[in-house]
Amino acid sequence: MLLQELWLHKLNWDDPLPINITSKWLAIKEDLSGLAKLSIPRWLNTSRDSRVTIHGFSDASQFAMAAVIYITVHSPPTGVVTSLVCSKIKVAPLKRLTIPRLELTAALLLAKLTKYVQDTLKVEIEEIHLWTDSQVALTWIKTHASHWKDYVRNRVSQIQELTPTAHWKHVPGASNPADCASRGLTTVQLATHSLWWTGPPWMSQPVDSWPLQLNEPDSSSTLELRPGVSLVAAAPKIDYHWDLVYRYSSLNKLLRLTSICFKIASRLRKVPGSTPVSHVSSVDMEKARIFWIKATQSTYFSHELKMLTSNRPLAASHAFSHLTAFIDAQGVIRVGGRLHHSDFSFEIKHPAILPRHSQLSTLIIDHAHKRTLHGGTQTTLAFIRQTYWIIGGRQPVRSYILRCVTCARQRGIRAQQLMGQLPLCRVTPSRPFSHTGIDYAGPLIIKAWKGRGSKTHKGWICVFVCLTTSAVHLELVSDYSTAGFIVAYRRFTSRRGIPHTLYSDCGTNFQGAEAELRKMLTQGTREHQVISSVLAQDHAQWSFNPPAAPHMRGKWEAVVKSV
Numbered sequence: 001m002l003l004q005e006l007w008l009h010k011l012n013w014d015d016p017l018p019i020n021i022t023s024k025w026l027a028i029k030e031d032l033s034g035l036a037k038l039s040i041p042r043w044l045n046t047s048r049d050s051r052v053t054i055h056g057f058s059d060a061s062q063f064a065m066a067a068v069i070y071i072t073v074h075s076p077p078t079g080v081v082t083s084l085v086c087s088k089i090k091v092a093p094l095k096r097l098t099i100p101r102l103e104l105t106a107a108l109l110l111a112k113l114t115k116y117v118q119d120t121l122k123v124e125i126e127e128i129h130l131w132t133d134s135q136v137a138l139t140w141i142k143t144h145a146s147h148w149k150d151y152v153r154n155r156v157s158q159i160q161e162l163t164p165t166a167h168w169k170h171v172p173g174a175s176n177p178a179d180c181a182s183r184g185l186t187t188v189q190l191a192t193h194s195l196w197w198t199g200p201p202w203m204s205q206p207v208d209s210w211p212l213q214l215n216e217p218d219s220s221s222t223l224e225l226r227p228g229v230s231l232v233a234a235a236p237k238i239d240y241h242w243d244l245v246y247r248y249s250s251l252n253k254l255l256r257l258t259s260i261c262f263k264i265a266s267r268l269r270k271v272p273g274s275t276p277v278s279h280v281s282s283v284d285m286e287k288a289r290i291f292w293i294k295a296t297q298s299t300y301f302s303h304e305l306k307m308l309t310s311n312r313p314l315a316a317s318h319a320f321s322h323l324t325a326f327i328d329a330q331g332v333i334r335v336g337g338r339l340h341h342s343d344f345s346f347e348i349k350h351p352a353i354l355p356r357h358s359q360l361s362t363l364i365i366d367h368a369h370k371r372t373l374h375g376g377t378q379t380t381l382a383f384i385r386q387t388y389w390i391i392g393g394r395q396p397v398r399s400y401i402l403r404c405v406t407c408a409r410q411r412g413i414r415a416q417q418l419m420g421q422l423p424l425c426r427v428t429p430s431r432p433f434s435h436t437g438i439d440y441a442g443p444l445i446i447k448a449w450k451g452r453g454s455k456t457h458k459g460w461i462c463v464f465v466c467l468t469t470s471a472v473h474l475e476l477v478s479d480y481s482t483a484g485f486i487v488a489y490r491r492f493t494s495r496r497g498i499p500h501t502l503y504s505d506c507g508t509n510f511q512g513a514e515a516e517l518r519k520m521l522t523q524g525t526r527e528h529q530v531i532s533s534v535l536a537q538d539h540a541q542w543s544f545n546p547p548a549a550p551h552m553r554g555k556w557e558a559v560v561k562s563v
Contacts, residue, residue, distance in 0.1 A: 034187030044083045050075035052123050055082075055203050056130040057171065058110035059178035060102035065090045066181030067110035069117055070199045080204040084197055085121075088113050089181050101151065103134035106178070107141060108155045111162040130163060131171035133179070135214065141168050171211050175200040245292065245359045251367040256280055258288035290330055292360050293352050297333050300355040308333065319391050325353055335389050351389040356396045364388055365400045374407050425467045425501065426555075433496040435467040437553060438504040441560045446476070462488045464496070465559050467503070472559055501541045503553060 011017070017025070046052060051074040058067045068087035074080055088109060092102060110130055118125060132138055140148060145157040173179055180196045190196065202209045248254040262284065263277045298305060304325075307314055314321050324336030334350040342349060354361050368383040369375065375383070377398045384390060384397070401407055425435035442460035457478075462485065464473040473496055475488040493499070 031186050031188075034191070038187065038191055041083070044071055044085070045073045045075070045078055045081040046071075046123050047075050047077075050123075051126050052121075053126055054085075054114065054117065054128045055199060056110045056114050056128070056166075057176050057178040057199075058103070058106040058130070058132050059173075059176050059182045060092070060099065060106040060134075061182045062099075062102075063092055064182050064184075065092060065102060065106035065109055066178045067106060067113045068178045068181060068196075069110075069113055070177075070203065071121075072203055082198050082203050084199070085117055086113065087178075087181055100134060100136040100140075103132060103137040104140060104152060104155050106182070107132050107134075107137055107168075108159055110178075111159045111166075114166065115162045128163065128166040130166045130168050131176065132168070133171050133173040133176045135170055138168060138170050169211070169213055171200075175202070175211065245363070249363070249366070251363040254292070254363060255285050255288040258291060259284035262287065262291075290332065293332055293354070294330075296354060296358050296360045297352075300358055301333060301353075305333065320353070323353065323389065326350075347387045351385060351387055354388050354390050356390055356392045361388075361390050361393075361396065362400070364390070365393075365397055369397075369400060369404065374404065374410075377401060423467075425503075428468070430468050430500075431497070432469050432471050433464065433466045433473070434500045436499040436502055437465040437467055437555055438502055439463045439465075439557065439560050440477070446478075462492075463559055464492050465555055467555055470555075501543060503543045505553060 053072040053074070054069060055072060056067065056069045058065075060066070066087065066089045069085045070082055071085055072080060072082050090105075090109060097105075107130075110132075114128065114130065118128075140152050140156050141159055143156075145153045145160065147153075148156060175195075177195050177199050180190075180193060185193060185196070202211070244258070245254060248257065259280045260277055263280075267277065304314065304318075304320055305327075308320075308325065308327050320333075325333050326336050328334050328350070333353045335353060337349065339349040354364070364384060365380065369380045372379045372383050377394065380401065381393055381397050384393065390396065439462075440460050441463055443458045444461065445456050446459040447454045447456050460477045460480075462475045462477045464475070465471070466473075473492055475491055477484050477488050
């Protein structure tokens with residue numbers, strides 16, 4: 001506390017001390033000489049057959065917080081012996097706290113000290129009793145931590161976690177030995193203070209002689225109660241028929257059931273011309289549709305309906321003003337517009353206006369989305385606006401499509417193939433057609449000449465693709481013979497120059513090639529020997545793809561597709 005007072009005065013190490021602090025230091029220095037006369041017994045009188053009970057006390061004042069622990073040893077030879085184990089004192093924080101909060105902090109100090117003693121002493125502890133003279137702090141500790149404000153809640157939760165098996169009890173201030181440490185004693189007083197060295201005498205007595213415990217919580221503890229949250233649910237007045245619109249997820253089912261209800265009501269009222277209940281016509285469905293439109297508008301647009309009925313203008317910024325809304329002969333609010341003289345139907349020229357957050361609008365969006373075969377936002381919205389105009393309808397339509405399970409599955413990103421490195425011939429600058437890929441496209445129907453009498457026969461296109469510049473050279477081939485290919489190759493080299501390397505598919509990967517072409521390009525055959533000799537004269541090399549490798553040589557496959 002003296003060091004804390006020095007810090008508050010903001011003194012440097014070589015500044016002279018004020019008179020009041022100097023007098024306090026001299027008194028403490030003189031009192032410290034009496035410590036030489038104090039002796040502290042360290043044997044706790046424990047044995048193998050003894051029963052050990054821990055008693056801990058905590059107290060706080062405006063200056064300090066203290067915790068002290070005793071153990072009571074019950075053994076046959078010595079009876080009941082109480083010994084001081086340890087104590088701990090902390091200076092009160094500079095920020096002023098209430099006494100109950102300081103008492104709670106002292107209780108936390110006691111809980112930590114008790115946990116330390118339990119882990120240090122190598123004896124079996126029978127019971128743990130922790131005492132405090134603050135009824136408010138005791139109420140906080142015995143209640144769940146979630147009931148209190150942050151300061152109390154954090155410390156109570158730590159105390160309950162550190163001492164789950166301890167019994168917290170109230171002790172009168174006169175019997176609390178921790179009060180000696182929190183308020184201070186001189187060495188002369190400490191030497192003869194039995195309450196400090198052995199604790200209150202009732203600790204070695206039966207439980208009946210211990211301090212009486214009060215079961216009622218202290219009323220001051222409610223000051224730290226966490227404020228409760230009161231939720232007021234205002235239920236809007238909904239007509240009986242509005243419960244029906246939430247029972248169905250399909251617009252057609254809702255309209256059909258509403259039509260049946262109207263028919264049943266007509267039969268019960270014995271309305272002339274009532275049709276059978278089992279038969280629902282398009283007229284009945286239209287009647288039900290108009291009913292739900294009017295019910296929705298009367299619920300969400302009650303103010304606008306009154307204004308339009310009385311021919312009073314709405315605000316210029318109102319959505320109805322931009323839509324030039326009016327009420328038709330059936331009492332439905334519709335969009336005005338300039339299409340009155342067009343040949344479109346009345347529903348298309350003047351769609352009914354609906355709110356964006358109504359359940360009927362959700363059913364209409366669902367119906368339109370499915371009728372357009374799960375179309376996108378623009379397609380669904382265009383279909384809706386043929387009959388209805390939902391205010392701000394793009395956002396609810398988009399939100400519905402994002403929640404659609406079928407559309408979500410179609411939007412799922414499939415696994416993408418990680419492509420390999422490009423071959424050397426694709427990334428090395430070289431003369432055009434130095435590295436050439438070959439493939440066949442076809443078959444095609446070709447004529448030898450134009451005019452009458454010209455015969456048609458099959459032909460193929462030999463595609464030469466430069467792997468460096470993506471240039472394409474096409475040669476017409478009349479058959480699959482080796483001679484036909486060599487002629488096409490000679491025409492290609494005479495126009496583009498002799499290539500360094502030729503690449504092609506083989507086996508099942510050669511597009512358009514059947515048995516003869518595969519035979520022609522397979523190593524070991526006589527045709528291959530002929531082609532190899534021609535290539536050897538030109539100092540050109542031929543590279544074949546591995547069989548069953550469609551992922552290779554896609555360069556010329558893309559050209560064949562475009563041709």
